[in-house]
Amino acid sequence: MDLLEPLQYDFFVRAIVAALLVSLLCALVGVWVVLRGLSYIGDAMSHAVLPGIVAAFLTGGNMLVGALAAAALTALGISAVSNRSSLKQDSAIGIVFVGMFSLGIVLLSRAPTFTSDLGNFLIGNPMGVTTSDLWGTAAVTALVAAVMVGLHKEMLLASFDPTEARATGLPVRRLESLLLVLIGLVVVLVVQLVGTTLSVSLLITGSAAARLVSRSMTQMTLLAAAFGMVGGVTGLYLSYFLDTAPGATIVLTNTVLFLLTLAFRRR
Numbered sequence: 001m002d003l004l005e006p007l008q009y010d011f012f013v014r015a016i017v018a019a020l021l022v023s024l025l026c027a028l029v030g031v032w033v034v035l036r037g038l039s040y041i042g043d044a045m046s047h048a049v050l051p052g053i054v055a056a057f058l059t060g061g062n063m064l065v066g067a068l069a070a071a072a073l074t075a076l077g078i079s080a081v082s083n084r085s086s087l088k089q090d091s092a093i094g095i096v097f098v099g100m101f102s103l104g105i106v107l108l109s110r111a112p113t114f115t116s117d118l119g120n121f122l123i124g125n126p127m128g129v130t131t132s133d134l135w136g137t138a139a140v141t142a143l144v145a146a147v148m149v150g151l152h153k154e155m156l157l158a159s160f161d162p163t164e165a166r167a168t169g170l171p172v173r174r175l176e177s178l179l180l181v182l183i184g185l186v187v188v189l190v191v192q193l194v195g196t197t198l199s200v201s202l203l204i205t206g207s208a209a210a211r212l213v214s215r216s217m218t219q220m221t222l223l224a225a226a227f228g229m230v231g232g233v234t235g236l237y238l239s240y241f242l243d244t245a246p247g248a249t250i251v252l253t254n255t256v257l258f259l260l261t262l263a264f265r266r267r
Contacts, residue, residue, distance in 0.1 A: 003121055015126040015236055018135055019250065022190055022202065023228025025141045026146050028188045030207035031221050032179060036159055040090060041180065042076070042200040044097035045187040048074040050104025056095040058110060064136075067191060071184030074100050079177040126236065126246045144182055155179065206231065209261040229265045233258050
């Protein structure tokens with residue numbers, strides 16, 4: 001097996017760079033999702049972006065922009081329903097998520113044909129990543145990193161001791177909304193790689209594996225990025241040589257890494 005063989009193709013190199021960037025991006029946000037038990041939000045976001053994708057497809061617009069708009073709307077909707085009612089956050093997530101996903105199905109029923117462009121967003125296509133996609137992902141990664149590093153202490157206090165955070169004057173609700181928007185942003189970019197169905201796996205699996213063996217949040221973030229990068233690159237190579245679906249292969253590789261980490265931790 002010649003490991004250098006796939007590197008002669010530009011699309012494979014771009015896919016590797018995208019997997020590395022997305023792994024870092026998922027680690028920055030995924031640790032918060034795992035530590036705060038927000039996995040359901042990641043899953044909801046991956047489906048709630050559907051109406052934005054379909055609407056952009058039907059109007060001839062950019063589907064990534066449509067997905068971003070739907071993710072932001074979903075995040076703000078969850079925050080609004082949760083804050084303005086006596087419902088718990090999981091109930092608010094369920095209401096908004098189901099509503100957005102149903103809207104996507106309704107819009108999808110108006111699509112004249114189910115084309116490959118729309119299908120790529122639903123099942124993912126890492127081999128179809130363009131250079132402009134890479135620059136966009138790099139910019140979002142830098143933005144999310146700046147926000148998470150700049151507001152690290154505030155996020156920690158608001159997440160794990162909201163009463164104390166409010167006493168010190170921190171805008172807890174705004175920080176909650178900001179975290180939801182960032183999760184939605186990351187999910188949208190991951191959708192390009194593995195589609196709406198599997199995107200939550202990339203957001204959670206690496207961070208969950210890192211949680212098993214890390215002793216601090218910084219260590220957990222670094223390990224989550226490392227797990228994601230190893231799983232992403234390995235999955236792409238396996239997909240190339242085994243001729244399997246690249247997105248699903250990446251997810252399965254990450255799952256195997258998690259199971260190996262779990263076995264190692266028990267020993």
